[in-house]
Amino acid sequence: MYRACDARALGFTTTDDLEAVDAAAGQVRAADSLRFGLGIRRRGYNVFALGMPGVGKFICVEELVRQFAESQGVPSDWCYLHNFSEPRQPVAVRLPAGCGARFRTDMQALVEELGGVVPAAFDNEDTHARLAEIEEEFRERRAGALDTLREEAMRRGIALVETPAGFTFAPIGEARQILDPTQFQQLPESEQARIGKDVAELQESLQKLLRQFQGWHKETREKLRELHREITRFAVGHLIDGLREEYAGIEAVLLHLDAVEHDIVQHFNDFLPSGEPTPAAGMGQPAAALKRYQVNLIVDNGALSGAPVILETLPSHGNLVGNVEHQAQMGTLVTDFTLVKPGALHRANGGYLILDAQKVLMQPHAWESLKRTLQCQEIRIESPERSLGLVTTTSLEPQPIPLDVKVILIGERYLYYYLHELDSDFNNLFKVAADFDDTIDRTIENQNDFARLVATIARHEDLLPLDRGAVARVIERASRISEDAEKLSLHRRSLVNLLKEADYWAQQANRKRIGAREVQHAVDQQHYRLSRVQRRLQEEIRRGTVIIDTEGECVGQINGLSVLEHGDLIFGQPGRITATTRVGDGEVVDIEREIELGGAIHSKGVLIISNFLMSRYARQHPISLAASLVFEQSYGQIDGDSASLAELCALLSSLSDAPLHQSFAVTGSINQHGEVQAIGGVNEKIEGFFDVCASRRLTGAQGVIIPESNVKNLMLRSDVVQAVRDRRFRVFAVKTVDEAIQILTGIPAGDPLKKGGFTRNSVNARVESRLVEFSEIRREFGGKAEDGEKGTGDGD
Numbered sequence: 014m015y016r017a018c019d020a021r022a023l024g025f026t027t028t029d030d031l032e033a034v035d036a037a038a039g040q041v042r043a044a045d046s047l048r049f050g051l052g053i054r055r056r057g058y059n060v061f062a063l064g065m066p067g068v069g070k071f072i073c074v075e076e077l078v079r080q081f082a083e084s085q086g087v088p089s090d091w092c093y094l095h096n097f098s099e100p101r102q103p104v105a106v107r108l109p110a111g112c113g114a115r116f117r118t119d120m121q122a123l124v125e126e127l128g129g130v131v132p133a134a135f136d137n138e139d140t141h142a143r144l145a146e147i148e149e150e151f152r153e154r155r156a157g158a159l160d161t162l163r164e165e166a167m168r169r170g171i172a173l174v175e176t177p178a179g180f181t182f183a184p185i186g187e188a189r190q191i192l193d194p195t196q197f198q199q200l201p202e203s204e205q206a207r208i209g210k211d212v213a214e215l216q217e218s219l220q221k222l223l224r225q226f227q228g229w230h231k232e233t234r235e236k237l238r239e240l241h242r243e244i245t246r247f248a249v250g251h252l253i254d255g256l257r258e259e260y261a262g263i264e265a266v267l268l269h270l271d272a273v274e275h276d277i278v279q280h281f282n283d284f285l286p287s288g289e290p291t292p293a294a295g296m297g298q299p300a301a302a303l304k305r306y307q308v309n310l311i312v313d314n315g316a317l318s319g320a321p322v323i324l325e326t327l328p329s330h331g332n333l334v335g336n337v338e339h340q341a342q343m344g345t346l347v348t349d350f351t352l353v354k355p356g357a358l359h360r361a362n363g364g365y366l367i368l369d370a371q372k373v374l375m376q377p378h379a380w381e382s383l384k385r386t387l388q389c390q391e392i393r394i395e396s397p398e399r400s401l402g403l404v405t406t407t408s409l410e411p412q413p414i415p416l417d418v419k420v421i422l423i424g425e426r427y428l429y430y431y432l433h434e435l436d437s438d439f440n441n442l443f444k445v446a447a448d449f450d451d452t453i454d455r456t457i458e459n460q461n462d463f464a465r466l467v468a469t470i471a472r473h474e475d476l477l478p479l480d481r482g483a484v485a486r487v488i489e490r491a492s493r494i495s496e497d498a499e500k501l502s503l504h505r506r507s508l509v510n511l512l513k514e515a516d517y518w519a520q521q522a523n524r525k526r527i528g529a530r531e532v533q534h535a536v537d538q539q540h541y542r543l544s545r546v547q548r549r550l551q552e553e554i555r556r557g558t559v560i561i562d563t564e565g566e567c568v569g570q571i572n573g574l575s576v577l578e579h580g581d582l583i584f585g586q587p588g589r590i591t592a593t594t595r596v597g598d599g600e601v602v603d604i605e606r607e608i609e610l611g612g613a614i615h616s617k618g619v620l621i622i623s624n625f626l627m628s629r630y631a632r633q634h635p636i637s638l639a640a641s642l643v644f645e646q647s648y649g650q651i652d653g654d655s656a657s658l659a660e661l662c663a664l665l666s667s668l669s670d671a672p673l674h675q676s677f678a679v680t681g682s683i684n685q686h687g688e689v690q691a692i693g694g695v696n697e698k699i700e701g702f703f704d705v706c707a708s709r710r711l712t713g714a715q716g717v718i719i720p721e722s723n724v725k726n727l728m729l730r731s732d733v734v735q736a737v738r739d740r741r742f743r744v745f746a747v748k749t750v751d752e753a754i755q756i757l758t759g760i761p762a763g764d765p766l767k768k769g770g771f772t773r774n775s776v777n778a779r780v781e782s783r784l785v786e787f788s789e790i791r792r793e794f795g796g797k798a799e800d801g802e803k804g805t806g807d808g809d
């Protein structure tokens with residue numbers, strides 16, 4: 014009933030003497046699958062690590078992936094640069110690992126130097142002289158043209174007058190003084206007409222000249238701009254040339270430097286103290302003009318020694334593929350290429366990305382975005398609203414980045430099978446399944462490896478060392494968690510929690526190491542903290558509110574066993590099952606099913622019982638039986654077939670009128686041949702009935718009947734084992750229903766005879782006799798009914 018671990022066979026004193034093991038200890042198949050998935054560099058061979066929660070999938074996957082990544086090359090850096098020809102489409106540039114940060118620093122230094130070099134180039138005597146020369150040339154040319162026109166006007170007796178509003182013409186007298194309107198009116202009409210005609214002609218000449226001035230002014234401005242560009246080009250050329258030499262092997266950087274130089278020359282005024290900043294290229298919103306020369310380094314792998322390993326804990330759409338942020342500016346939202354933010358796929362590019370499958374599926378659009386990215390093998394930053402056509406506002410469209418990544422999804426088995434069945438893309442993208450085991454065989458070798466795992470966890474969690482007695486008790490607990498004395502549970506979370514709590518109790522007792530007593534105390538306290546519901550139910554049995562007999566005999570009544578689960582607590586609970594039989598048409602009524610409290614599997618068990626009765630007792634005559642089965646004082650859902658053995662024994666007791674010992678509880682399922690089959694929760698069920706019996710008084714006659722195939726699953730509490738050893742409690746293992754009914758009634762079950770029937774005075778013989786009696790009664794009443802019908806017809 015309990016497979017103890019011999020602490021003396023463990024070859025160490027404390028866990029400090031043991032070497033550490035890797036996180037994949039006991040997970041040979043899963044580790045091999047992971048290594049295959051990580052090693053094959055083919056499209057679609059991403060990995061799905063599946064297993065029950067708590068077995069250490071994340072720890073194992075991360076450790077194996079990091080080991081594998083150390084031997085891989087460091088991938089490139091990636092940055093976004095301003096696109097001077099298409100500002101809405103930032104350019105993605107690949108740089109050698111570690112080069113991205115240096116390039117960003119160099120561009121920042123370039124802008125800072127330009128802030129001093131460009132103003133200095135304009136602030137010198139030679140530049141001022143050349144600028145003044147161009148401006149003086151324009152003034153002289155303008156003045157000469159005006160003098161020519163003025164001389165022509167003077168020959169015609171007209172003066173060219175320059176006013177704040179512009180130029181105008183006025184007649185002059187013999188003394189070359191400008192005539193006022195009164196004097197002009199005193200002139201002969203013919204002279205007035207001549208002057209008017211000349212003024213019109215001169216005005217036309219003036220207009221032509223003014224249009225010429227605009228052209229000359231434009232030429233002058235262009236000369237000035239060209240001089241400014243020449244000065245700026247000379248000032249920044251050597252700086253840009255230095256960067257060209259440093260990044261000579263990177264064509265994309267060279268093209269960008271050419272564009273930067275051209276833009277600086279065109280926007281030299283941005284670097285002058287008195288200059289008005291030009292609008293920032295991109296979204297047409299006022300911003301720091303020099304921002305367009307920055308480098309938005311989104312992936313910096315300079316500090317890595319191998320391929321990147323990224324564990325994204327919040328795999329939303331934006332956190333996976335990146336996003337474009339916006340800033341509020343003067344009541345509007347603006348953005349530029351420096352606000353392009355990377356996602357986990359960017360950071361993992363060239364390496365490995367680990368994701369929680371359930372979290373990915375729960376985030377809106379994340380799963381579809383991940384699939385699309387893996388299918389296209391490029392990372393395209395686009396908001397879900399834009400891809401769905403919900404937003405039409407202008408935004409950035411960053412250039413997609415080529416993707417080379419291995420994605421490892423981690424999740425429960427049902428997620429893997431659901432995706433495999435319902436998502437056709439899943440099979441093409443995640444072709445490698447790494448299935449994590451829940452248990453391993455409890456061999457000597459595996460026990461030693463498990464001890465090393467305990468030592469590894471103790472060191473990792475900074476716990477006190479465990480002596481070998483404590484490790485032996487932990488191994489026994491692992492068998493109990495696995496519900497199999499021949500297995501060890503690989504549920505890492507339960508193991509870590511147990512060790513942490515044992516460490517706490519050891520420190521509370523001022524011990525320098527953890528012993529078996531502290532481990533057992535931790536187990537007991539775990540159960541105690543969660544046992545409120547269990548204790549309340551046992552109290553109701555003890556007080557007689559829930560009726561359970563543990564002494565005496567009764568026909569058609571038996572103690573069944575069920576398992577209840579409340580959070581992390583699983584416990585067994587006895588329940589009364591009763592059966593009634595009478596003459597009928599061969600139907601066994603499952604009352605739980607009739608009122609829709611019984612599940613499908615429970616109903617299946619009742620149908621198996623019905624077929625068993627017909628196959629064993631109705632070979633020579635029909636069964637005229639009506640029977641009903643019910644769980645007394647049960648007000649919730651019931652499912653499972655583990656009560657079918659108890660239900661069948663209750664029916665056989667009712668049919669044979671053989672009382673059942675109420676000191677027993679029964680669990681087990683049956684098949685149509687009467688063979689008893691294994692069930693789950695056997696330890697909890699035995700302990701549940703034991704607790705009820707112990708709360709009253711252990712008489713030595715009480716016990717539990719279980720399937721023989723469940724013996725290997727027994728890892729019972731020490732008090733139960735001791736009670737059985739002292740013959741105060743009993744546990745019987747049976748193979749067939751005949752063995753169980755014989756124990757329950759104390760009457761031989763009865764063997765079938767060659768000529769038919771069963772051994773006399775056996776349970777089976779009594780059952781068959783009762784069924785024959787039911788058939789005769791039904792036939793007799795059926796015949797009388799027919800005679801009555803005929804008599805009625807004659808009377809009419």
